[in-house]
Amino acid sequence: MTVKITRDDLTARDLRAASGGAKDGRVARRLLAIAFVLEGVSRKTAAESCGMDRQTLRDWVHRYNAQGIAGLSNRCGGGAQPRLTSEQMAQLASWVEAGPDLARDGVVRWRRADLARRIEKVFSIDVHERTVGKYLDRLGFRRLSVRPEHPNTDTAAQEAFKKNFQSMVTDMLPTQAKDKPLEVWFQDEARVGQQGTLTRIWSQRGTRPRAPRDTGYKWSYIFGAACPARGTAAGLVLPYVGTEAMNLHLVEIAKTVAQGAHALLLIDGAGWHVAKALKVPDNISLLKLPPYAPELNPMENVWQYLRANKLAITVFNSYEDILDKCADAWNFFATEPERITSITQREWIKVS
Incomplete structure (x- = not known):
């Protein structure tokens, strides 16, 4: 059954003009089809010339008769209502x-x-x-690998440390350092060796990819420290940990601190960090982090980054190979100031 166009407020010429100004191409085609009908073109020709069939054109004529040009736009149903409030x-x-x-x-x-x-x-x-x-x-959740947490971790103590950080710094700095520019540094060590780590890789869904893993018992240690504000770092690759190794690292850090500045070095509670035989350079002050609080030391994130990108899925051919790959991994991190800052910056370490 043919449906007549009953509206007479717009001519075919008006509809063509409206079609030229329509932002929605679908509305423009519907306006042209109705203009064709008003000009006496057959319904079949009008429909086909505008990319629709006769029944579809008939439906749009119904909408046009009832609502005018506004009726030619698609109606959005709004989608299904959310199941959860x-x-x-x-x-x-x-x-x-x-x-x-x-x-x-x-x-x-x-x-x-x-x-x-x-x-x-x-x-x-x-x-x-x-x-x-x-x-x-x-809600912003993703599947992520977890990290171990010690049963004695005190989250309240960690929050108090961050909240009171600035006042602690003011109270602990030696008198000769209070008038100097202050740099906040983080320090830690990582063991790297033949009992290596694996990491995530891209693979087909439903498979469990294989990767080489060394089975020897040789290793070395990366002593690393970083200053987020300056985007600089100081590191050593050493065969052991202990007070002597820590003293060597403190010397390396002291040489990297800006001339005329004083460094506040945040460390964990390892025995060689607080040993009586430790020789702390004059331009460095040590501040111990709360116990069992690796979350407060961004050097942990540095080790994770280096293992995932440089040191995992690796077979070391010799002890010298371990040293070389550790040095390459550290230089990969330490030569990019933006990377250093991105990984190690924390809001709570800002001091005035």
Whole structure:
């Protein structure tokens, strides 16, 4: 059945003009098709010339008769309503951050299926685990490798250390250093050897790729320190750890501190960091981090970065090979000021 164009407020010429100014190409084609009909072109020809069939043109004529040009735009349905409210999404985020309870949830880490069951139990809403994955992505969660945490870690002490950092620095600096520019440095050591590490690589889904891993028992140590503000670093590759090795590293750091400045070197509680035989240069002051707090030392992130990009999946042919590869890895990091700052900068170390 043919549908007539009953509106007479716009002529075919007006419709063509409106078509030329339409931002949506689909609306422009519909306006042209209706203009063709008003000019006496057959419905079939008008439809085909504008990329539609006769039935589709008939439907758009209905919309035009009822609403005018406004009726020729696509109507957005708005999509499906979210299954979880904003409050429920916040609750989901808190579950993920807190982690599962083995006695209650039966698992030691969340899977999407576990969270789907928890959502159904608590909210009485049945969602597929793929939907849970979309929720987690929307909330900013990603699957990441965990790092070990000592059972005696005191998060409150860590927060207090960061909060009171500036006042601690003011109180501990020697008198002769208080009028000098202050540089904040971080220091740590990493053992690298034939009992090496593996890392993530790209591979086909569902496979478990293989990678070489050494089985020997030779290793060396990278002593590393970095100043985020200056984007500079000082490192040594040594065959052992101890007070003597730490003294050598302190000398290297002291030479790298800017002339006329004083360095505040943040260290962990290793015995050789606090030994009585330690010889601290005049332009360095040591500040010990809270116990069991590797999260406060960004050098841990440096080691992770170097292992993942330079030192993992490696077979060392000899002890000299270990030394060479350690030196290459450290220079890869230490020669890029922007990389140093990016990895080691922390907001809480700013001092006035």
